[in-house]
Amino acid sequence: MDKIRRNERMTAMMKILAGAPNRIFTLNSFCEMFGSAKSTMSEDVDLLREVCRSFDLGEVETVTGAAGGVRYRPLVSRKRAGEYIADLCEKLSGTERVLPGGFLYYSDILSTPDIVNRMGEILASEYGSCDPDFVLTMETKGIPVAFATANALGIPLVIARHSSKVYEGSAVNINYVSGSGSIETMSLSRRAVRENQRALIVDDFLKGGGTAKGMVELMREFNVSVVGMAFVMATTSPQKKRITGEKSLMTLSVTEGEPATAVVRPAAWLSDLPNGD
Amino acid sequence: MDKIRRNERMTAMMKILAGAPNRIFTLNSFCEMFGSAKSTMSEDVDLLREVCRSFDLGEVETVTGAAGGVRYRPLVSRKRAGEYIADLCEKLSGTERVLPGGFLYYSDILSTPDIVNRMGEILASEYGSCDPDFVLTMETKGIPVAFATANALGIPLVIARHSSKVYEGSAVNINYVSGSGSIETMSLSRRAVRENQRALIVDDFLKGGGTAKGMVELMREFNVSVVGMAFVMATTSPQKKRITGEKSLMTLSVTEGEPATAVVRPAAWLSDLPNGD
Numbered sequence: 147m148d149k150i151r152r153n154e155r156m157t158a159m160m161k162i163l164a165g166a167p168n169r170i171f172t173l174n175s176f177c178e179m180f181g182s183a184k185s186t187m188s189e190d191v192d193l194l195r196e197v198c199r200s201f202d203l204g205e206v207e208t209v210t211g212a213a214g215g216v217r218y219r220p221l222v223s224r225k226r227a228g229e230y231i232a233d234l235c236e237k238l239s240g241t242e243r244v245l246p247g248g249f250l251y252y253s254d255i256l257s258t259p260d261i262v263n264r265m266g267e268i269l270a271s272e273y274g275s276c277d278p279d280f281v282l283t284m285e286t287k288g289i290p291v292a293f294a295t296a297n298a299l300g301i302p303l304v305i306a307r308h309s310s311k312v313y314e315g316s317a318v319n320i321n322y323v324s325g326s327g328s329i330e331t332m333s334l335s336r337r338a339v340r341e342n343q344r345a346l347i348v349d350d351f352l353k354g355g356g357t358a359k360g361m362v363e364l365m366r367e368f369n370v371s372v373v374g375m376a377f378v379m380a381t382t383s384p385q386k387k388r389i390t391g392e393k394s395l396m397t398l399s400v401t402e403g404e405p406a407t408a409v410v411r412p413a414a415w416l417s418d419l420p421n422g423d
Numbered sequence: 424m425d426k427i428r429r430n431e432r433m434t435a436m437m438k439i440l441a442g443a444p445n446r447i448f449t450l451n452s453f454c455e456m457f458g459s460a461k462s463t464m465s466e467d468v469d470l471l472r473e474v475c476r477s478f479d480l481g482e483v484e485t486v487t488g489a490a491g492g493v494r495y496r497p498l499v500s501r502k503r504a505g506e507y508i509a510d511l512c513e514k515l516s517g518t519e520r521v522l523p524g525g526f527l528y529y530s531d532i533l534s535t536p537d538i539v540n541r542m543g544e545i546l547a548s549e550y551g552s553c554d555p556d557f558v559l560t561m562e563t564k565g566i567p568v569a570f571a572t573a574n575a576l577g578i579p580l581v582i583a584r585h586s587s588k589v590y591e592g593s594a595v596n597i598n599y600v601s602g603s604g605s606i607e608t609m610s611l612s613r614r615a616v617r618e619n620q621r622a623l624i625v626d627d628f629l630k631g632g633g634t635a636k637g638m639v640e641l642m643r644e645f646n647v648s649v650v651g652m653a654f655v656m657a658t659t660s661p662q663k664k665r666i667t668g669e670k671s672l673m674t675l676s677v678t679e680g681e682p683a684t685a686v687v688r689p690a691a692w693l694s695d696l697p698n699g700d
Contacts, residue, residue: 152430153429153433153434153470153474154470154474156433156434157430158477160437161480162480169537179478197430197431197435198438200431201438201456203435245591245592246589247589249589249590251591251614253582253590254615257582259574259579260446262570263574285563286563286582289566289570290566290567293567293571296534297536297540300536303534303535303536303567312526313522313526313527313530314522335528337528337531
């Protein structure tokens with residue numbers, strides 16, 4: 147076999163690392179793949195790290211220790227996140243997407259891969275340091291963005307259902323008060339999570355917070371701690387939600403009138419720049 | 424600014440291209456990013472193509488014409504797909520995952536990003552040439568794999584619901600006969616798809632085919648043609664489904680007994696090697 151050049155090694159490594167965010171690959175696995183010495187691979191990794199930094203493409207990290215190796219983490223700065231979300235808000239604002247009852251149509255946004263992946267990377271950048279074991283969402287609309295967040299964090303997704311299903315096995319059901327005031331059921335398979343794990347809640351929409359509070363209670367039943375709660379869209383009214391400490395990407399208010407107009411804005415925390423970036 | 428080296432350009436391009444499969448990036452956008460001449464970028468692209476081939480990492484394609492540029496496509500050969508699915512089948516077979524009623528627990532598999540992304544790439548490799556405009560799934564369990572397939576194809580995901588929702592706007596509802604023989608409703612927002620588009624159906628489970636047939640009928644209401652149907656798991660019984668022409672990744676039969684045992688096998692088409700690979 148011809149000797150493999152540095153640019154070939156680096157390109158292949160980038161593809162492999164970025165295709166599995168947060169998963170640790172041993173240097174040895176790359177040494178075997180390319181037939182290179184460990185010192186050469188270390189240099190390659192240093193260069194990869196530099197490229198990702200220069201072009202704002204995320205982070206390549208070396209993890210030391212017995213289970214050590216290299217991993218890639220998407221990392222979107224708040225500045226870039228804020229700009230991206232601001233563009234999205236512009237698309238969603240106006241009269242065109244307002245539905246009868248003051249609802250906003252944005253299901254298309256919630257299932258367009260480019261957009262969903264970017265939102266997932268933003269949320270993963272924000273919550274990676276909370277070290278969640280899995281992402282929890284409540285069916286249905288938030289599943290793609292919750293999946294993208296789980297993917298960017300390299301952890302599983304867990305989906306709570308409205309009712310228990312025969313193909314989920316024995317389940318824990320709880321009742322909760324929904325936004326409309328009705329009593330609803332939330333169900334999760336016993337096999338889905340383990341005690342003492344850490345959950346990151348991700349969902350598409352936050353109004354009163356009833357469903358989110360239900361998810362928190364569901365996690366309590368499993369002895370799982372909730373380390374963060376994130377939503378794509380939060381209504382400005384009611385201002386007081388049934389949960390606290392959550393972050394949303396956008397806020398929504400719909401002004402009455404003929405026609406009604408949606409005002410969608412990036413959430414305030416996106417303009418905080420805690421890391422000096 | 425220092426001159427950007429080839430290995431830096433190639434690494435950054437790989438990350439950008441592979442992060443947005445099937446999306447066309449113009450050579451000019453890369454020229455601007457790196458401050459390089461078009462001829463240099465063309466050479467880089469040729470090298471990228473070679474690296475992807477050598478390491479079986481998918482395809483980098485040059486698209487000619489006015490809307491031309493470069494794109495990346497995940498491409499999993501049937502051989503590799505078959506091997507991957509065979510490993511998965513082994514995990515799923517046996518007594519541990521069988522639930523009362525002969526159901527199989529595999530919700531965890533359906534929401535583990537690594538596995539789901541791989542299944543999405545396999546299905547995208549199989550159906551890319553059918554040129555679908557969007558992926559259609561029916562809530563809930565198939566959403567992650569349908570999303571991963573849509574992502575790998577660079578097209579939107581569309582999710583049909585069990586009932587119409589206020590935040591989806593006006594919708595088309597159809598009734599269909601489910602596996603258990605009951606009449607169920609399937610609903611899709613009018614805004615979700617346009618006439619004359621091409622749909623690829625992706626779902627998690629195929630037994631009798633009632634839900635799948637419902638999706639086909641739903642598409643007919645929208646004047647959309649179905650160019651393919653793919654499922655993660657199909658039961659071996661009943662052998663005759665209400666649809667034809669579908670592909671599943673795995674087949675499932677549960678043998679009676681104490682305890683009952685699941686036999687999960689890779690689907691037959693995965694061992695056909697039509698492209699000589």
